Amino acid sequence: MMTLLAPWLALIAAAFAPGAAPPSPALPEPYARAADAARRALRDRHGDAEAARIERGTAQAARFWRQDDGDPEALRRFLEEEFLPRGPGLDATFHRLEFAMERIGGYMNSLQRDLRRGVDLEIGPMLPVDERLGSFAVDAHLSDDLFANKIAFVVLLNFPLTTLQERLEQGPSWTRRQWAEARLAQRFSDRVPAEIRRKAAEAFAAADTYISGYNIYMHHLLDGRGERLFPPGLRLISHWNLRDELKARYADPQGLPRQRMIQQVMERIVRQEIPAAVIGNPLLDWNPGTNTVSVSAVKDVDPPEGKTAAAEAAREPDERYRRWLEIFHAVKAADPWFPDNPTFVERRFNVDREIPEEQVKALFEAVLTSPHGPRVAGMIASRLGRPLEPFDIWYAGFKPRGKHSEADLDARTRQRYPNAQAYAADIPRLLGDLGFSPEKARFLADHIEVEPSRGAGHALGAARRDDKAHLRTRIEPGGMDYKGYNIAVHEMGHNVEQVFSVTTIDHTLLQGVPNTAFTEALAFVFQGRDMQLLGLAGEDGEAEAMRALEEFWATREIAGVALVDMAAWRWLYENPGAEPAAFRQAVVRIASDLWNRHYAPLLGGKDVTLLAIYSHMIDGAMYTPDYPLGHLIAFQIDHHFRKTGSLGEEFERVSKLGTLTPELWMRQAVGAPLSAEPLLEATARALETFR
Numbered sequence: 001m002m003t004l005l006a007p008w009l010a011l012i013a014a015a016f017a018p019g020a021a022p023p024s025p026a027l028p029e030p031y032a033r034a035a036d037a038a039r040r041a042l043r044d045r046h047g048d049a050e051a052a053r054i055e056r057g058t059a060q061a062a063r064f065w066r067q068d069d070g071d072p073e074a075l076r077r078f079l080e081e082e083f084l085p086r087g088p089g090l091d092a093t094f095h096r097l098e099f100a101m102e103r104i105g106g107y108m109n110s111l112q113r114d115l116r117r118g119v120d121l122e123i124g125p126m127l128p129v130d131e132r133l134g135s136f137a138v139d140a141h142l143s144d145d146l147f148a149n150k151i152a153f154v155v156l157l158n159f160p161l162t163t164l165q166e167r168l169e170q171g172p173s174w175t176r177r178q179w180a181e182a183r184l185a186q187r188f189s190d191r192v193p194a195e196i197r198r199k200a201a202e203a204f205a206a207a208d209t210y211i212s213g214y215n216i217y218m219h220h221l222l223d224g225r226g227e228r229l230f231p232p233g234l235r236l237i238s239h240w241n242l243r244d245e246l247k248a249r250y251a252d253p254q255g256l257p258r259q260r261m262i263q264q265v266m267e268r269i270v271r272q273e274i275p276a277a278v279i280g281n282p283l284l285d286w287n288p289g290t291n292t293v294s295v296s297a298v299k300d301v302d303p304p305e306g307k308t309a310a311a312e313a314a315r316e317p318d319e320r321y322r323r324w325l326e327i328f329h330a331v332k333a334a335d336p337w338f339p340d341n342p343t344f345v346e347r348r349f350n351v352d353r354e355i356p357e358e359q360v361k362a363l364f365e366a367v368l369t370s371p372h373g374p375r376v377a378g379m380i381a382s383r384l385g386r387p388l389e390p391f392d393i394w395y396a397g398f399k400p401r402g403k404h405s406e407a408d409l410d411a412r413t414r415q416r417y418p419n420a421q422a423y424a425a426d427i428p429r430l431l432g433d434l435g436f437s438p439e440k441a442r443f444l445a446d447h448i449e450v451e452p453s454r455g456a457g458h459a460l461g462a463a464r465r466d467d468k469a470h471l472r473t474r475i476e477p478g479g480m481d482y483k484g485y486n487i488a489v490h491e492m493g494h495n496v497e498q499v500f501s502v503t504t505i506d507h508t509l510l511q512g513v514p515n516t517a518f519t520e521a522l523a524f525v526f527q528g529r530d531m532q533l534l535g536l537a538g539e540d541g542e543a544e545a546m547r548a549l550e551e552f553w554a555t556r557e558i559a560g561v562a563l564v565d566m567a568a569w570r571w572l573y574e575n576p577g578a579e580p581a582a583f584r585q586a587v588v589r590i591a592s593d594l595w596n597r598h599y600a601p602l603l604g605g606k607d608v609t610l611l612a613i614y615s616h617m618i619d620g621a622m623y624t625p626d627y628p629l630g631h632l633i634a635f636q637i638d639h640h641f642r643k644t645g646s647l648g649e650e651f652e653r654v655s656k657l658g659t660l661t662p663e664l665w666m667r668q669a670v671g672a673p674l675s676a677e678p679l680l681e682a683t684a685r686a687l688e689t690f691r
Helices: 007-015 029-046 048-064 072-082 088-115 128-135 142-148 151-158 164-173 176-186 194-212 240-251 255-270 319-332 344-353 357-368 372-384 390-394 406-416 420-434 438-446 482-503 516-527 543-574 580-598 626-644 647-655 662-670 677-689
Strands: 215-217 235-237 284-287 292-295 448-452 457-460 469-473
Touching: 029 048, 029 072, 048 072, 048 151, 072 151, 088 151, 088 176, 128 194, 142 151, 142 194, 151 176, 164 176, 164 662, 194 319, 235 240, 240 255, 240 390, 240 406, 240 482, 255 390, 255 580, 319 344, 319 543, 319 580, 344 357, 344 516, 344 543, 357 543, 357 626, 357 677, 372 543, 372 677, 390 543, 406 482, 420 438, 420 448, 420 482, 420 647, 438 448, 438 482, 448 482, 457 482, 469 482, 482 516, 482 647, 516 626, 516 647, 516 662, 543 580, 543 626, 543 677, 626 647, 626 662, 626 677, 647 662
Parallel strands: 448 469
Antiparallel strands: 215 235, 284 292, 457 469
């Protein structure tokens, strides 16, 4: 699920992630002379001991100075008066700035959360004004204001703006204070205009609203005989609930036709062949096989406002790809401000993730090309007693839940959690069962707010010590079904990391984890124990092998999704003027080609487009690579937790490492670099177990 901030707000931060050498219009010669004069004066005043800091700081500040920040004399005077030598004055300034950044960022975060309540939460019908409130970027002018106030220049003058290479090479020897200084300076390493930020915020918010309302009423799907395969009232959001419903049907003796129907729905969505009228509409019946629409003869739920019984068969007019394109154009507008990483793709990997794109791609392809794939596929086919089909990329039989029907799991979770308050009240017990001490479990529960989500769900972390993390999951009128519970446990993992990495960390400038993949990994650690928390997961001699096979198959599935997402963004940069229809055709081709290469030999099907169904492709701006990265990281972390036998203590320790580089974080957390090899080696051992 989307994490950290509001779903789109976290991505705004990624879209404009700081670079190492942002552009600045060349200042006239008088400014260069003024900066040089200040540099000489500071050298004379502070001597050789501060020479390197003076050289670096004055260059950093001057690089960002614009004529409207002041004349040459103002620049010279600022540099000479605001430079701080090492000592009590610099230390006190650092601590003041750290506190200020926490308060500014923290209140902006909570204000944005409050403005989006109508969009994100089930608090009644969504009002026309809710989308406007949700897209209002309260911090759009914050960067401009901090530069205008000269706070940004104080930071740039006195603290180092480091490059990724410096952080990778020198970071392992840095103190925690040095890391905090580096992250402080990074906050002011671009001057993207507020108007560009505002337009990006609007594009992300619009896409998020579109995705949050993309529901399919399953009782109104008809098969070739006109029969309804799903129970009344079942409303599934794309893609999350559709995928989870498909996975749940492995425990259903009559599940195969339902799974095939869900695949048809998914492919109709990707190809934009789905009739627009049936989206979120319980007044119409739809046969996804023949793609025909009719007025429904049954009424199992009240229709959302604005839905009618007009049986229109016109397809959704490439809206999925129009929303994606709007985000592309919004973030691309910032490219000129990042000469070192001049595309959003590069910023996503080099700056936001701090892992080069080619390294990420190599990790995914190592899983996809592993010889274990055909062997695991053969094992699944044997367990199912039939040839594999394309939707079996989501095979769930390795998990303990595969032994239980969806109806049984739904009954259990609805009884336990009739509303959000019931889940919140159970958090101390849940965390205690995971290995947290009673005192720590209570502390964490007191810092987590549980709310009913309008969409599939997400975790919204706090950004100041005295705020709470927010857990959002879907809760239907009859209570929290298993899908909502599974998501809630995942989001609780995010929340626990968020509380530790904000509320109890040593430096709030280091709050968080290296990148989104890491918080996904920590959430996966919780999610993988959801059945245990229901009292249904029993450990036996095969449990470890089963976990490895589950992780391998899940990682293999989502790795393909990520590669489609990455290739689609590369195509956009090669075709920046593309219309939605052309972009749709490109995504379908990319997904089909990758399917034919890596999946068809195992699962059958030709030109299957399931890899392009993920909703975060639309509203997430290349978010999906964080999922397979998260799986690989989670496997290493989970192995470490199981080896130490102390999930609670170790989860807290690694959460408080903060925003180090991924490589350094992994070495400090588990003593090894990020790699696909631990998962592949465990898969090989698991296959031997079941020979």
